[in-house]
Amino acid sequence: MIALWDTTGTEVVKALAAERRSAGGVTSGLALTLVAVVDERHVRDTEQAAMIAAQQHPCRLLIVVRRNVLDQESRLDAEIMVGGRLGPCEAVIMRMHGRLALHAESVALPLLAPDVPVVTWWHGDPPEKIAYDPLGVVADRRITDSAQSADPDGALKLRAEDYAPGDTDLTWTRLTPWRTTLAGAFDTADSAATSAKITADPHDPSSRLLSGWLQARLGVKPKITDSHGSGLSEVELTLASGTTLTVHGNDGTATLSRTGFPDRTMPLLARPLGEELAEELRRLDPDEPYAAALAATTGLKGLNDRDSKRVHIWHDPALAEKPEPEESETSTARTAKKPAKASS
Template identity: 45%
Template sequence: MKTDLTDTTASKINKALVEGRRAIGTPAVGMVLTLVIVTDEENAYDALKAANEASREHPSRTLVVIKRVSRSPRARTASRLDAEVRLGMEAGTGETVILRLYGAVADHAQSVVLPLLLPDAPVVVWWAVNAPLDPAGDPLGALAQRRVTDTYSAEAPLRELSARAEAYTPGDTDLSWTRITPWRSMLAAALDQVDCEVRAAEVEGEEFNPSCELLAMWLADRLDVPVKRSLSAGPGLTAVRLDTNCGPIALDRADGSLATLSIADQPDRAVALKRRETSELIAEELRRLDPDDTYAAALRFGLNRLSGTSETPEPATEQPAPAKRTAARKAPTRKAAAK
């Protein structure tokens, strides 16, 4: 069931939700949280599709906030709220409200969202695109217990990752971190099988991929060893190699779906390590809403402490050249003085 409301208010949207539930015969719906998605018109379909699939595991009220900014000065001053209420098969296992904010009301999205939150239920805010540098300081983020961003969708992912570290607040998380959960689990299981000391590590993946940097920072923080960041053609994260006193341990995934786990003195094993869809990542993040201390520790380790990071400059190799040019300029002077 779908209801369109033009130039409406939050109270009319709540009334449409109650009438819609009565019309489809489900007056009482057991929803466990409110998921607020902040996106633009271009990415709204994909974000809503991912949320609907995740709602099979976590029935929720989904509020999609789309800020419509007009270039016309007259349109910018005219405030309007349009809403689309979806129930039943249109909204997965929960309820969906798509909010389109025009004019000055777009600067006060929290005032529109607040009356629509489920009472006594946790709130999760997910910025599908254009996340703020300080999610907890954002007016919408202040309403939530969990704030989900995705640095991979940013124009400069690694600079965005550094900004996340500076502004981190308990409850912040990143889908780039969620993507490496199977890698972290597999590497931890591999180290449990051997009694070895790790001396160094290498993380290989495509350039400007924040998941690769986060995995490297996690290894460096947990193992307290130097970690090298090397580049590959992808897709995504392609390999992790550990140098131990018992021999090398490697987890290599060249095709983005099937990986090979190699441990010294043991046969190689094939491991299913496919790249997951956004719906799976969101579902994982909704399973636990408490602060992720492991993510915080890896994030605060710092990109500048890795070797070979994509956007972190390598030790300068061009400095000796000016010195040679300076010496060349001074040489005639020394010869003249000798004469």
């Protein structure tokens, strides 16, 4: 590992090139550049997740930590690792202090691996609009996580309003085992679904996206029953023939019950963050089922018809911390500072 304190972007580029030459074959065959925007408390989790994901997708990992954006003095600290504890990836951890944090792209863009896709992942609250962050504008795919928001319900609505093809959410990724199990159970259904019921935390964004997915695919709006804090625990589908399909999750397994058939037990494991991230890195095309589920959940339509290209919108979060004085206050201050005219 190479540590550079109070450095520049140019020095980071040179140090990464030198470390790649020293590592030799470890650096060949990069599949993508993964830009992770995190806060300090999530750096270790991000490293662990990237280590798991890199086993399937060798990548250049750029971890951007924005700190103290209101500071007047800017500083860049960086750590560079090629191989080592993070496996088959090249990693640059950049801690940006002061106003430099608002221009992270000036340091990150020269570090993108050439001729490979770029994926940006916000491990924490993403910006209100992804176009506010140039690191999201340059990405071919953008990954958020509504479950980490202080307001998960509002986060889903925000993601739908700001959606562009290429966006996805780890809240949706966590539903893959449930969606796979339900789709497999419905393959043998003898008629269409007439109603659906989900037992889950009504404020869990995953359960709301699952409801949207069932509504988009089956044409019925599920009823969500409170599971009293146990998360997503059961999905029940009633068919036109009177048959009932129920999937009940419990401690890493799913029990599939169907009218007239014996129960079946199948795995339904909770995956680590790295496995969820690796799943999203397998595809770079628009995730149309996610867009359809998000549209059904929020009531917004035409998400898949939007333009996938984004244009950067300058947004200074410091303005919310240091609002400009009102006109009346400014005028009063200027009047007070004017020297009195000498009397004749």
